[in-house]
Every structure is written in C-alpha cells, then in structure tokens.
Amino acid sequence: MISVPADPTGRFSEAWRQCVGTGRVELALRRDYQDSLSLLQREIGFRLIRGHGLLSDGMGVYRPYEHEGAHRVHHSFTYVDQVLDAYLETGIRPFLELGFMPAALASGEQTVFWWRGNVTPPRSPREWADLVRATLIHLIDRYGLDEVRTWPVEVWNEPNLRDFWQDADETAYHRLYEITAHTVKEVDAGLQVGGPAISPGADDWLDRFAEFTERRDVPVDFVSKHAYTSGPAQHVPFGVHQALAPASDLLDQFATPRERLKSTALARLPLHITEFNSSYRPDNPIHDTAFHAAYLAPVLAHGGDLVDSFSYWTFSDMFEEAGVPTALFHGGFGLLTHRQVKKPTYHLYAFMARMGPDLLARGDDHLVTRHADGRIAVLAWAPVDPTGQTPGPGRHALRMSLPVAAREVFVRRSTVDENHGNAYTTWRHMGSPRSPRLEQLDILHEAAEPARSHRRLTVQEGRAGLDLTLARHEITLVELTPVADETPPWWDEQRLLGRSAP
Amino acid sequence: MISVPADPTGRFSEAWRQCVGTGRVELALRRDYQDSLSLLQREIGFRLIRGHGLLSDGMGVYRPYEHEGAHRVHHSFTYVDQVLDAYLETGIRPFLELGFMPAALASGEQTVFWWRGNVTPPRSPREWADLVRATLIHLIDRYGLDEVRTWPVEVWNEPNLRDFWQDADETAYHRLYEITAHTVKEVDAGLQVGGPAISPGADDWLDRFAEFTERRDVPVDFVSKHAYTSGPAQHVPFGVHQALAPASDLLDQFATPRERLKSTALARLPLHITEFNSSYRPDNPIHDTAFHAAYLAPVLAHGGDLVDSFSYWTFSDMFEEAGVPTALFHGGFGLLTHRQVKKPTYHLYAFMARMGPDLLARGDDHLVTRHADGRIAVLAWAPVDPTGQTPGPGRHALRMSLPVAAREVFVRRSTVDENHGNAYTTWRHMGSPRSPRLEQLDILHEAAEPARSHRRLTVQEGRAGLDLTLARHEITLVELTPVADETPPWWDEQRLLGRSAP
C-alpha cells in the first residue's frame, strides 16, 4: 500500500516536454509531418523541436553564383522560413542544430544517411561563418530578437562518430565550434550557443570540450549529449532486432555529464539531452509497442531530476535516414506513424501532459501529482524485461491511498497495453497491411485510442483507496476529480426502465 | 446456433434512414443544431428531415403591411432560406410539413408548446393558399424544380388531437387539406402532397381521409401517421416516467394503415411514419439510455418491411416544446444532446448505417447483412423488459455460423451497453452536472464512444463461428472482413522484446 502524502514533496519538472526530435527539417515541408506536429502540440505541447539538416542542400540555403565575373554566395531562406513559420504556427520553436555541410561549401564528399548529408568540414571557415551569420541575422529580422533568443543554437551533431563528422576529428570540431560560437555571439550576445552533441559512450569529449572552450575563452551556454540503450543489431530485411539495457541506464547516461563537469567552467550550465531513445535504429519494431511505453515511463518520471531537457528522438515516422519506410509500422522512431496513428509511447507523453505541477509521490512503478484545482493525476506502469529473456510479468498490482478533500471522487482511467490503445496489435490482426486503405486507417485510428473507464469512488477520512491491476506492458493514467453532486432531490434512478425490479 | 445462409434472402430496406425528425425548423438557425446535424449526416446520413413550424411566426414568412391605404401581404423567406441552405449543405432535404398558422392569418389564439405555435384554421383560406403557393414558388425558384419535387409536402400535424388542431375538427382539416393539396398541384403537378399526419390510435381518420379525398378527387401522393408506445405519465419536476408497450407494438402501428386502406384509392401509395419513438415526451429519461437503443433495435431491423419510411423523433435535444432544457441529460428525444454527446440510440443508427445491402439473416435479436465487397455486418441486441417489472436479463448469448470466402477474417466489434458508449452513465458518475464544464464535456464525448475490440478469426470450411455474449441492454455491431495477410516471410513476432521467452 502506497500512502501518498497530502503535502507535495516539490514541483514536478517539465524537462520531459522541453524538446522533441524530428527527422531532417526539410521534412517539415510535408503535410503529413505538419498534421502530426499539430496533433502533437494540441495534445502534448512540446516547447522546442530539434532535427538535422537545417543547412543541407535540400533546404537550398547556400547558393553560390557568378555575376560580372565574380563568384558570390546568396543565402536563401525560402524553405527555412516555410519550416519555421509552420513550427511557430503550432506553438513550437526550433532548437537550431547547425549542420550538415552544403555540398558547395564542403571540403569533402562524405555523406551520411539515405538522404546524403555532407559531413565534412567547411572548405572555407570564413564562408561557414558568413552562412551562420546570415542565417541568424535573417531569423532575427523575420522573427524578432526576443523570439530568437529563446532558440538554442547547437553546433553540429555527434562529431565523435565517423559517420557524422569526417574522421571524428575532435580538433576540427573544436575549430568549427569556436568559429561558430563566436559568430553567434557577434550577431547577438543574448543568443545561446552550445555543444558538443555527442553520442553515448563518449563523455571524455566533454572533458576536452570544457578544457578547450575555457582555455580559448570560447562562449558556451549549454552542454548537450545523446543517450540510447540498444545492444547489437540482428538484421532482417527492412528491420532489426536488439536487446536493450535497463531503462535506468538512460538515467545514468543523463547523470554523468554534471558529475564529470562539476569542477570545470561548464559546471553550472544547462544540460540538454538533445536525443534519447531505446534503440538508435529507425527500423526497430520495438518503437511501435506497448513494451516501449512501459520501458520509458520511469525515464520520463525521473529524468527531470538530472537534466534540463531530454528530447525524444523523434515525434513522427516521417523520417528517411534509412530510406522511405516500406510499411505503416516499420519500427520508426515516431510517436506517430505516417497518417497520425498514435503509438503507445505517444500516449505515455500524452499522459505525462496531464500530470500536475505538485509532486506527491514517485516510485519504480508510479508517479502521483496534483493540479492547482485539487485534481490528482496518477501515472502507473508495469515492469518490463528489456533483455528479451522473459516476456515480463503478466500482471502487476499497485495499491494506493490518496489524499482527497471531498466526499467522493470521479475516477477516469486511461489504459494502454497489448490490447488497448495499441494500433500495432490491431494492424497485425488485419494482416499487417503495408499501406492500409482509408477504411483500414479509420480502424487503426480508433484502435489507437486508450481504453477509458469511469466510475465514482467514496472517500473515507480524507483518503481514496485505489487498487490498480496492470496488464502486461500496461501504462495507465488515473485522474481523480472531486464530485459536486447536482442530482436533484426528486431523482430516483431506480424508476428508470431496465433498472432493478420494483 | 444461427446458421446464416451464404445466399441473400433479399435486399435490406433503407426505410429506416429515409427521414428523421427535428425540433421546430427555426431551431435549425442555431449552431449547436447545425453542428449536430453535420455530425449526424457524416456518420449516419438521413435523406429527409421533418419538423414543425415552417410557417410559424418565428420564421417570419407571413408579413402583412399597409401601403397607400391598402392591406397587403409580403411573403418573406429570409430564415426559410437560411434553414434550407443549411440542410442542403449537410446533404439532407426537407420533408415539408405545412404549419402552424401565422398569428396574423389565424382565426383564433390557441397555441401549442412553450414556443406557442398557433393551431387554429386560417381566417382566410385564400390567403393560406397564397402563402402555400408563394412558398413553393419561391423554393422552386431558389432550389430548382427537380430538387423540390423530391421534397414531400405534408399538410399539418396530428389534426386529430385538440392540442394540435383546434377542436380536432376533422371537417376543417379536410377543408385545409383540400385547398392545400390543390394549391400544391397548381404550382407543379410533380410535387408530392400527403397527410393526414395523425397521432397513434386514430387510424379511423385514415378511412375518412381516403373516402373524402376520393369523393372530392383531391390529390394524395402519400399517407402519413405517427407511432409511439408510452403509457401513462408519472411526473417529477422537469421530467416524467412511463412504462412502454413492447417494441413490437410499434411495428403493429406501422402495419395497420396498409391493411386498413387496402381497398381504397390510397392502397398503393407510399406510407410514411413521419414520427415515431417510444415515449412522446421530451423529458422522459428513457431516451438517454442503453435500454432505449436495445428496445428500438428490432424496430429498425424490421420496420422497412412495413412502411416506406419511419422517422425517429428527433435527431437532437435542441428542442423546446416543453421549454429550454435544464440539464445536459434531461430525457430529450435527441440522438444527440446539446454539445453533440452521442446517446446509445445514436449508435443504433450509426450501426444501422454500416449494414450492407444484402440481407442474409434476421431474427428477434440479430440482423446479418453483407456488402458488395464481401464484408459481413452483424447487428445483435439484448432483449429488454419495457414494463419496468424486471431489469431484463443480465446476459444474452448468441452463436452464429457465418459464410466467409476467405481463410481468415478480421473482426471488429463495437459495443454499447450500460457501461460502454454510454455518456449518461459517466455523467451520473460525475455527479449529474447540469451544465458540464468544457473539460467535463471532453470526458463525456470520450465516454460516448462505443467500446471497440479487434481480433482475427480462422475460417473453416467457408464458415466463421461467432460467439457473442451481450451484457444487459447491449447493442453490438460485428464486422467481418476477409484478411489478405501481407506479413513478410522473414517476420518472427516472437523476436519482439516482451513476447514469449526464447
């Protein structure tokens, strides 16, 4: 029996909703992407969005030309503006990741991903600085300085990996960071710049990043890194299977930078996990499952104690790093599939968005919060086995005693498990249609909604007792609202036909 | 075990969707009404809509004035056009009921309803004819003759009741019918005119209507009457309780006119039940319940064998005959409450709208149809006790063997009972809030959706076996679609984390 105290133990952090990841920003031009983002913002509401490729060729920004015999560069923002207008229209702001390299400015030809982002250093640092400068000046001109100061600027992505930065050349990254950070600050000292956006397992880069920036007096406003927990990949066509480390491993990855940097000049800076997920593969079917929501629930419940933001990679399956998806469910990162079918992990975020600001209790399988109006929101989740050795427990019970200042509460429970709020299961029943017809999509949308139940509960001595039994891989949201009964005195429910006999 | 034949026994009649009732047509100017109608038409799709008061003062049609010393009448269609434009915009057409009497054209002051419809004969039959003629000419001018010929014209409402027609004066009604029918036909012989729109228990009026119209050679294109099954009213403030006759009594009421008129000139005319419901009271809470859906299910399944249309009275709780409703759930006729909360009977109609054109089987508790693409739609319902003596059975089981030309079927079940698809029950849990807040309305909308489940069923020897257990007052829709399995050969579901152990 969990006895939840009536007095809050503190404010519940909103770090979980500070940022969300996206496929390359060019994809933001697409309608499916925008439809998904609108839905996401209406029902969850993230503050920032971060993706690759802002400066890649598909965005058409860096445009060399020749005129009267001279070589010049035009910086063009046709698509950048369409993307950012769309973001702001849905109430989300960009976490600006500067990269990758425009082909015409690149020093080499190495690319990453199906869509071929160039990952080589600029052939001209001056022209890179011009590009950064022109971009920021344009953004300030169009969106206003106050607005753009709220958009963090991150320099490159995972430079510690050879796939993302030629030769994983740390010195070259430091040079890129230095020129970029100075350029940002020259445009406006109030803009926030940071890095090094490293992938997991490379925290030693943080030490040297701290040392380098301090020694050279390079501006740093925040520190960023990524976190993933997947093991070795076993490939099948258009897909992959991987075991996972326990979810606590993600929290460990969140925690290390502060410890590591505590005696450096970066010690007190905001720390952003600018990407996290279980598997780093966009074709691992685990992303589509209820298991995944239950696996990540404790990370969302506890992560805000460790970092200033942790950004789920990514909000939508409109994502092409490994090519165009070949089926509706294909193991994409998305909280939403193409066509806006919600996955269980979407609901985890939607449930989080209904938590209140006061933290009442928290544990391995639950989170209890309260809203200003007295409403209590409980998130509970079943334990999972990430090793694949067992299917995990088939049932998981919790009992809680909740403090309520009323005689009765209305209880709304929202359930996601293997058979509820789970379009993937229904899609399998349908025969795994790769490209579902419109009438099948209607059914998938319907199947993707959580099961809901509603009842009334009596409060005794200021306490409501809540007995929850969770099914395998279930996440559940329970909301308790005090009842003000308006039933008129003359009402006799038993007089309704079909109620109990006279 | 119901063994459903593979060959259809005939076409399933769409008489159930030919027409639906509405509160007085002036209410069609309201947004809540139009929002409800749009939803209704999107999800169900009726062909015609019928309500009172087209010519009543609130519509502002009959407008006497004085000019240069002469008394004249202007016929004004400002609101008529707004209403009809709104109807056509949602794909529904008017079943024109001519009435009630404009106060300035009335011979007396008797009114009916809170909104005071004048129910006295015209003081000038000539001016009444002018009004009818001007109205129809205007409609043809605005909407086209081909269109208006599809709009039946019914003369008055329930003239056999003193509340609706002064003194229930049958001779006066015949006079009104005669002048009106001739006027309609003068405008265009292709317009359809009919009556006498009588209330239950007055079928003798039909005999005399047939005799009168034949004798005087008065045009009649259809015959209309109403059907209700409620017993004596027990009043509470803002409400009433009544026992009901069995649902079969409605079917009996549908059946009598054809029998009665079989040797008259009206024998082969279309027969329209222009109003039907259980209780004729707009404040009987039975209308809000799952009981009501289960009670009416056999009427919708069988009624089309007896009549050309039977029109549910009414689609929305936006209805003011007994005054402005005092609570969201107040026993109104509506399939939808104010604010578009769906009642169980709404779902009965929505389920009917998913039936196919081929009738495979039908019984006391089920209806089985098939679509052209092979999809089978089954509607099943639990028996109810309309007397109030018992609550009705708590469980009801059906077993069916269904003919399927595939090896597997995808099964989608939609359930409405006391605890699912039942916003009334949730509203009671909430404390019966008379005027729910927006966040409460969100929950009621959610609670009003049927429970859905999805699974896959194996077919053996061309037969799928369906075992259904219905809860108290349940109506259930089961849809079976052949599965074309696209699962790729390399897929092994067991390799997903959280599936069975290795």
Next chain:
Amino acid sequence: MISVPADPTGRFSEAWRQCVGTGRVELALRRDYQDSLSLLQREIGFRLIRGHGLLSDGMGVYRPYEHEGAHRVHHSFTYVDQVLDAYLETGIRPFLELGFMPAALASGEQTVFWWRGNVTPPRSPREWADLVRATLIHLIDRYGLDEVRTWPVEVWNEPNLRDFWQDADETAYHRLYEITAHTVKEVDAGLQVGGPAISPGADDWLDRFAEFTERRDVPVDFVSKHAYTSGPAQHVPFGVHQALAPASDLLDQFATPRERLKSTALARLPLHITEFNSSYRPDNPIHDTAFHAAYLAPVLAHGGDLVDSFSYWTFSDMFEEAGVPTALFHGGFGLLTHRQVKKPTYHLYAFMARMGPDLLARGDDHLVTRHADGRIAVLAWAPVDPTGQTPGPGRHALRMSLPVAAREVFVRRSTVDENHGNAYTTWRHMGSPRSPRLEQLDILHEAAEPARSHRRLTVQEGRAGLDLTLARHEITLVELTPVADETPPWWDEQRLLGRSAP
C-alpha cells in the same frame, strides 16, 4: 497642407473597441450570428459585447416548479453557458445587462419588441435578487472569479422610456438598482456594477441617480448612457427615413455626463456609452451606406477623448426587435448583414483596428497614427450632409506631409465609397434580391471588399507627401511602410517582355 509632426501628441485611445452591441443574447445561439462574430473578432477585435434579454424567457433561466407541494425556483444556465462559451471562444467578453423580466417573475404583462421582453418590475424583489445572485455565482463557478470581475454588470436598459420600463418609473428603477447592486457586491466586492443605461435626452436622470446612490450608499462602479442622432421617422413598409443631427452631436452627447456629474460622488467613475448609432431604428437604410461610415468616422476618431467606451449598436443584422428582416439589406444596425456581407461601417471599424498607438495628428477629416515599427496609418474621410438637403460634396481633397525615417515607403490604400467596398450598391444593381442566391452572395462578398491600391513613394528630407482625393462619402485608409529594397543588382526590369521597347 497638413504637416504631421514626427513626435506623437499622445496615445490614441482604444475606447472605440471596448464594446460592441448585439441583438438579444439568445440570438448568440445562432450560427449566422457566431459566424459574424468570429469574422468581427478576427478582423477588428472588440473587448466586450452587450445585448438585451439575458434573463428573458428565451434564455430559460428562471424556472419555477412544484415539488412535494412546495413552490420552488430552479435557475438554469443551459443557454447562458452556450452563449458565453461562444463569446469567449471568439475572444470577446460579456458586458452583462441584467434584464428583462422573466414572465413568471414579472409584476405585469407589458412587453417590448417583436420578441416580447417583459419590462415590468419583479413581483418579488427577493426572488429577483436570488436570480441575480444565482446567475453571478454560477458564472464565477464556471468561468472563474478573475474572469468575471472583468465583465461589467449593468442594471436594466433605458428605464427612462415607458417602452422599456413600465411607466418609466424612476423610483422603481432606483429600487431595482439598489437591490441589484447590493446583491452583486455580496457575491463579490470586486464585481463592477453600474447604470442607469438611459436613452438620449434624459441626462437629468443622472443627477438623481448620483443623488440617490450617494444618499443610500448604493455601490456604483460606472455610469452608462446611450446616444443617437436621428430625427423624426417617415415610414414606408418595412422601413423608415430620418434626417440626422451632425455627427458632432454624438460627441456632445458623450461629453455631457462628466460635466454634469463633476461635483457628485460619481465624478471620477468610468463612463460607458453602452449604445450609440445614428438612427435608433433597425430598419433605416442609412445603416447600409457609405454615407454612414463617413458620417461616423469623426466620432470614432474623437470619441475616446470623452468616454471610456462607446459601443456601436449593433455588430450584426441578426436582430429581431422589429421582427424578422425581410431582405438582405433592410436598414439593420449590423456592421454585417446576415451571411456576413460587410457594410461600409464595418470597414470603418476594420480601418480603425489598423491604427497605431501613437497619435500624430487629427482633424475634421483625418486621423494619423504610428505603430511601434514605424508604420504610419492614416484614416481620412469625406464630409457628409446629414440633413438630406444636399448629397454632400462630390470630391474632397487632402494634402499631407508625413514624417518617415526611410528613403522610400510602400503605400497601401484601402477605399470604401459609393462604388467600392459597397455591397449595397452592387445589390441594387443586381435588382435588390431579398434573399440572394448563393452565387449572388459570392458576388456581394466580393463587392464588399474595399478597393486596394499599392504603390511606392519617394521620401524627401524625411517627409513623404500624400495627396488624397476622396470621392463622395469615401473613407480611406492609407498605410505607409518603409521599404527595404532587396532587388538584386543584376535585375533589369526593362528586360521583361512587355516593358518599354529596347
């Protein structure tokens, strides 16, 4: 030549947009009304809306009933909530006018208007107070105290007229005000209550209202009155013609209360003109004309110097005090006709909504303001002859020198006159169709848009010269925006085909 100074002379008051009038609040349930209000709020943006009949029978608030032998009253807010939800959804708040009397609470049978608002005192002052109290408590419960404190509460409407208050009984009004004001303050001392909402020509009521409330220590938070300028009515069927006093007479009517009350306890209170217009008749065609916009332009430009708000009566032709309108253009008060056709006076308000906060210059025919970003907005209007003796001047010229901190300005001019932005003129050309068909409505919507022209103007020595010639009854908006020319150096417009020859 008007030489506009570069430094503002002050802030330009937004009193003109503090409030707008509406037909009885029950009409807010209608879709046409809500469509008009949405448009209005999107393009103009008023803060408050005031109309009659909040407590009249059509709203269904006061509901007596009998239970167990006792007479009781239920206060029901079904429609009140629908109306207020709709208001808040469009960003407007209610200016609550308490009235008229529910029939069941009235002491007499006298009614006003086609829709029959009861204008007699309550038969029970205690029950009236209960009604007021229950209403305010409900509103606070639903919308929150902070919100409701921003909704002024006005007691009754034009009690000085026999049509609106039985016998224009001043003592009875004072009694009503006293009990109402005390009840309001008992609910919450922060609510704002005021009156006496008198019609023009009765300012002596203000003296006695001040005297009475001071003597009896009755709370008053604001003072309200109405202003109209029309002369005697000449009737035609469904219409009326009237000469008008000059527009300055409206400003005089605004000005008198402060002068009159300056030595009373009410001296420093906010002063609200809770209704104003030219004619007080809802069937005077002058409301539909360009004349009317030009007539009222100086009132909007200057009125904010005199009062805290002045509320145009009314925003929409959805209005039934004289019955249901018989034609699209019928002389209604509305800024918008049914079906959202904009009248010239709508554009006057839309032009006002584009004025800036800094007042640069103002005169008999112009108003010049500046926005924070340097954009200058000029409103100019032609003089009119309100006597009907002459058609007014056919042309009116203005020359201005405007201060601009740029080398060039982009000039956008929006024109409304007899032939532009004037759907009434087009409707006349069409043959005055009373109930236009949908394709005619499309053309009327198109004709209702102002003519727009755009050009570029060179600035010399910090000054742009603006020569305006206004047509008869023209109002014109001129907006000047500094140009940042991005034409690339290689561009030669003359090389376009169809430009001047080589």
Next chain:
Amino acid sequence: MISVPADPTGRFSEAWRQCVGTGRVELALRRDYQDSLSLLQREIGFRLIRGHGLLSDGMGVYRPYEHEGAHRVHHSFTYVDQVLDAYLETGIRPFLELGFMPAALASGEQTVFWWRGNVTPPRSPREWADLVRATLIHLIDRYGLDEVRTWPVEVWNEPNLRDFWQDADETAYHRLYEITAHTVKEVDAGLQVGGPAISPGADDWLDRFAEFTERRDVPVDFVSKHAYTSGPAQHVPFGVHQALAPASDLLDQFATPRERLKSTALARLPLHITEFNSSYRPDNPIHDTAFHAAYLAPVLAHGGDLVDSFSYWTFSDMFEEAGVPTALFHGGFGLLTHRQVKKPTYHLYAFMARMGPDLLARGDDHLVTRHADGRIAVLAWAPVDPTGQTPGPGRHALRMSLPVAAREVFVRRSTVDENHGNAYTTWRHMGSPRSPRLEQLDILHEAAEPARSHRRLTVQEGRAGLDLTLARHEITLVELTPVADETPPWWDEQRLLGRSAP
C-alpha cells in the same frame, strides 16, 4: 462592333482543363503543394495532373533486398499512396508518367535536374516490367479498376532529348515503350497507354513511333507531345530572359501531329499535349506577369479545336528542377507561387472556368460563351508583343452587341492587368522581398485578386451593348446575368441621405 449571334456555333471544348502539369510527384507530399492544389481545384478544377519522377528514388518504390542469400525486390507504395490519396481528395486524377529510372535498376548514372532523376534505360527490362506491373496492380487493388482505367499511362518523358534519355536513343525508347505497353495491357486491357512524350521540334519521332508500333503490333491508346515557344536564353543569376514566338506558334505545334499521323494507324487516337508553356525555363520572370496571361489567352480559347488536352506546365512554383527557388517571385512555371499567391495566368484559367458550354463567338481578342441559365461569359484580352521590340499597345478597345433575353442585365467585370490582380507589381513596389513576412503575404494575396466592378445595363431590342477598353496586357472577364428586379414599389432611392438634394 462584334455582333454576337444568339444561336451557339457549337460546344466550347474543355480540352484546356483536361490536364495540368506539376513538379516531380514527390513534391505532392508537401503542404504548400497541397494547399495550392486545393485552391486550384476549388476555383478552376482540372481533371488530370501529370508530373515526373513517379518511380524515382525519392518515392521509394523500387527496393532491392537480400534474404536467405537471395536478391529480391520489394515494391513499396508508401509515398505513391500518400500522393494519390491527396490528389483524389482534391478531385484530381493522375496522368501517370512512368519514369525516371530507380538508381538500383538503372544501367547508368546519368541524371537530370537538381534533384537527379536517373535517365538511363533499365539494366533489366524484366525487372522494369515487374516494376510497372506491380505498380499498376497495386493501384487497381487500392483504387479500383474503374478508377484506374481513367488514368492515362505515358511512357517516359522527352526521350528525344539527351538530357532526359541517355543518348536520346530512339531504338532504346521503342524497346522501353514496347515492353511497357505490353505490360500495361497484360495487367488490364482497358488501361490506356501512350507516348512518345516528345519535346518540340521532334515530330519526326512521331512518324517512326507510328511505324514501329504498327509494325510490331504494340498497343497505343494516345499520342503525346510537348509545346514551348521560347527563344535563346540570356542568363542572369537565378534567372533568364528569352524572346517568344507568337502564341499562334503554340497552336501550330498543337496542330502538326494530327496532320502528320493522318495516314497511320495512330490517326484517330486522342492527342495530348502533355506539357506546354511559353518558356521552358523555371526561372523566366515572364511567367509571373500579366503579359503572360494575355499572351496565352488565345491559346486557351482556340487550343481545344486541335487537341484533346493541353496541359499547362505547371500549376505551382513548388518545383525544384533548377534548385530551390531563391525568392517568392523567381520566374517559376506556377500558376501559384509558394504560399498561394495567384499569378495573372492563374486568373486566365479561373476566367476560363467560368465560360459556358455554348460557344457564341470567338476571335483574336475575345471568346463569348453562354451558360444553360442564360448567363453570358465574355473573355477578352489585349494583344501583346512577344518579341520584346515594343511594350505592346497601351489600350485596346472592343465593342460587342450581345443577345440577351431580358430587359436589363447585371454586369460583373473582373480585370487583370499591370496594376490589377497583379501581385508581382505590388511585390516590386514592396522592394522585391525574397521571403515576404506574413503581413506582406497578406497584402500580396489581396493584391493578387482581380479588380471587380459591377453595374447594370439596359437591353434594347434583345441586345446589350458592351464597350470594353483594355489596358496594356489586360485580360478581362465580363459576365452578364439577366436582372429580376425585386425593388418594392414604395422604394425611393433618392430619399436616402447623401443622394441628390430634394
């Protein structure tokens, strides 16, 4: 004086709206594209849409993989379905152009355009046939055979040009056509297949295409070619200038195939101009001008006499063959810019969409049609000088006598010229902002609307006289509707204030 006869000379062909061009079909995933297409279909309504790249890598259709040691190909339609669903949603159908070559199926590496469409023959004709077959079978499965039979299938694009087909190898094209056409017909004999989609100046390919297909008995259901009139390009950065041949040259290009093929087996087949425009360059500013609309007007008026369809290349500036556009107006082909600003040529099409089915008169500067309801629609245009030698005439006058069966007509004139309906001119006044801010876009949308004027004209002896004076590069639409005057007898317009003095 053009005396227009009362009796039609024939039906006016709708060939002009049979088809419209688009940038590569992958762009159809974008929101801006879909917003433009929705607008286009709402206001104009084309039947078919044709673009490149259906099978190119960006669509992700051809997906080789390895499984259990074998090389296989998966055909994936994730994006194809998203595109076609979007098309059908707006009421337009695809004109399927089969191309370009998936990189993994290509025999070489040559690409065309910034977006790199591979233009080499398939390395395996069998796999190409598999790809075509799988695509058509999938489309039939998803959209139905009846639907897909209305979608013409064209084999490749401009194979006569080395840029579009490696070496412009005619024999290789014939082989590709042969295998493709047979594959199409194997899927269903009712599908329509055709080619050779040649560019201008290569009509000799038609002779050999006829000869080859007849000799080898290869199915051909239609013949297609392209038409353009631009001369040599003079380059500026991100743009080009070109003189044009007269518009009649386009009509000549339309006319030649029928003549050429008249004695071949292809003689009676439908002839589709699957692309036409003035300049074939997506960066020629002429596309943005009023000149362009006036230049093309006679082509739209007369083209339907010569061919079955002629498809404007292209409907939107969302087009990337020469890279991402660097400014809102950049000389793109689009009828609409990004962000849905209408160009003059858009209005030419919108005016065409208001022509009636009966052709009354047609000439060098006018087209006169009548609708079934008697409404007359006149399109008139000013002559232009396409050589660039002169700006063309500054004024152009037409006088017409029109047959009208009424005493008066309502006249609506819609004008597009250098200063009206011309956002390009306004954009130049604004300073040519490359990426206009939202408030600038509002003004451009407003400036893009045609000027409208409305008046009433008296008819004498069944004739209305229309005097039109066109400005430079004007196109004008005049619509005449018989007036039914409903002005009431008592109405005296002169009594309105502001009309003439008494």
